[in-house]
Amino acid sequence: MTLRQYLRRAWPLYAMIVPGIVFVLLFRYYPMYGIVIAFQDFSPAKGFLHSPWVGWENFEFLFSLPEFGRVFRNTLIIAVAKIVADQVGAIILALLLNEARLMLFRRTIQTMIYLPYFLSWIVLGGILLDILAPHGILNQAIASLGGERQLFLGSNNWFRGTVIVSGFWKNVGFSTIIYLAALTAINPVLHEASAIDGAGRFRRIWHITLPGIRPTMVLLAALSLGDVLEAGFEQILTLYSPAVYRTGDIIDTHVYRVGLVSAQHSLAGAVGLFKSFISFFLIALSYYLADRFAGYRIL
């Protein structure tokens, strides 16, 4: 087949891919070029091309700031706690749902627990700000039971817990979907055979159901590695306040405040680059592990 013949058939393929390439170049690759601001004393008036170069100075300054260790630690703690809670919760919920034999009941429960996933953090945040307020319904319930009212969003003792629990609320139902799909793929013959051999219900869960979803658990554990710096930007930006920066400020909210609110573009650019760099390796590693241990390939 000559090139001419090839192109006569294949040219539309190249024409089709051009618009996607243009958009990705403009809004994905061009901003990558913009990471040079992390090595400059950037001012918007001079732009990427004419701002003076300062080498690693922004990074040296960044690593010397006490906030840096704080936001990095907060990010890791919140993100890892969320991943663990979400995965453990999803597995338990999926197992319980799988044991509930009434289909109508199961569907109803699923309908109820998936809903928060589809609502924005503004809607959920608005709800949380109301119910967790000092005079909100939760504190009223606590007070009427004789407890003490708590600042769930305004105190450093509570903030991380509130973020983790509300993240769980939004996401756990949805995370069960994958496990439920894996559970339905388990061959029922295995259950029948072991029941004939005298295995009770819990032995069957332990020896058949759990091993049956083990590949899915391994896969999701590997993929979640890519999320250990994703503590939930939109959620925390909605829920936090200066009172809880000590425990609740994360890398993304920090970049937003420093870079766009206080206009220290280069410093924020350095933090952003630091995160992008680590995330890139984490995601690449997570895809590698998912392929290696669970045979999952995105391509």
Place this chain on the structure above:
Amino acid sequence: MIRDSSWFSRFFDGFNYVLLTVFALLCLAPMVHIFAVSLSGRAPATAGFVSFWPIDFTLENYEEVMGSRTFSRSFIISVARVLSGTSLNMFLIILTAYPLSKTPRAFKGRAIFVWFFVFAMLFNGGLIPTFFVVRNLGLLNTLGSLILPNALPIFSMILMMNFFRSVPKELEESAFIDGASHWRVLWHIYIPLSLPAIATLTLLSAVNHWNAWFDALIYMTDVANYPMQTYLRTIVVELDLTNVGIDPRDLQRLSDRAIRGAQIIVATVPILVVYPFLQRYFISGIVLGAVKE
């Protein structure tokens, strides 16, 4: 199905039904509470007497919300964003996924293009440089700033590509023998056969556009250009009822808490309307993406 009628197994069943019911009710309780507050009169809402049933039932909070011009404008901006953004997303997803779903023999250079997109998905220039790119393109305060930067959601495109690859090759081969071009094959074979995947990704894109708010917060310098969720943020998070078109005199009659509740509920209604479809397609969609063999 295996019947297990031992005493302990039955006890577990009962316990399981109760546990799941309680958990599901807890998931919904906050929404129900806010809904009840939004339908309540000023005194009980402000005093916090409302739990899960409205007191002094009134629709005035909703009338106030719907009557606000800023609110209706933000609603229209959101609808425009969902319609234009979702169409653009789907157009680019399908158009880009089709060539990439071909074998390297049929589409030379495929590997390079795939890596071009995958790298762009994995590595991010970050918030600040992206902001300046959007600004330098003159997109601030335009609808373009909300729909163009993520015009091609790469992960969705990869899901579409994987779906296209599962379409039997014999169909297109016979079409090519009959003289069809790639355009016709895409339009007459691939798209009709991929409708479930397209429906899933369309819903995903529409929900993302409806729920997005942060981009407008940074790209819109004028509150008048805010879409619904971003506008809602000024009210329910910043607790600012002054510059958003609520008449202060009405606040003497109505509870600001109930008005906020009504705003939240109105922003949720479109999601509830498509929720049955979301549930149906998302379950097949997530399986399409995640547990593919």
